[in-house]
Amino acid sequence: MTDQAAPAGQAAKLPSNLAAVVFDLDGTLVDSAAELADALDRLLAEYDLPPAGVEATKRMVGDGARLLLGRGLQQAGVVLTPADFEAAFARFIDIYENELSNSSTLYPGARACLDGLARRGITLGLCTNKPARPTRQLLARLDLTDRFSAVVGGGDTAELKPHPLPLLTVVERLGARPETSLYVGDSRTDLETARAAGLTIALLPSGYGMQPVTLAESDLPAATLEDLTALLVPA
């Protein structure tokens, strides 16, 4: 996922009484860039615009579907009126929900990480900016629905990350507290969300988002889900 190593001597700043772990979805548990690029490129094609491609799309993901589309149109040099943007967004969501390429896969070690944490008695949640319906569709497709005791996707609360509300909502639904919870994410949006909500964060520098994050900014020296399992789940 990344070739970054933890800075020498980086210590884990973990709550001693860890009760809950909340995961981000795109770029953290699931490698979904190709599927997202496919949805964006289909929309762009309907406007006779060239495709954005996977690498450019990766940089646009992390702040919800609306900003993803806005960034995709902007990089194609297109400015729509607010009404035309709403029509394009409705079509984008339609593609996203009904014409998915189904190419997203779990990152290596994702299932083992969830299993190991559950075995440790840690309760698991999911907090993503991905719209709620495709989030639930994707969880079902990957056979992950039952793993999470609380799931909040884009539109499930009045705010999106980096506002702390979605993450605090998951923590509350898990019956946990921010001080005893860990958020696992991949983007600067996730870092800001965790800080605003008062949670420790494990930041996996897998590369989605406008401004990539570095492992030095993480509270835990874990570059991958496998590293995270090694840190949190005793062998």
Ligand SMILES: O=C(O)COP(=O)(O)O
């Ligand atoms: O849809 C997005 O923008 C990103 O979703 P994420 O919050 O799971 O990274």
Ligand SMILES: [Mg+2]
């Ligand atoms: Mg993400």
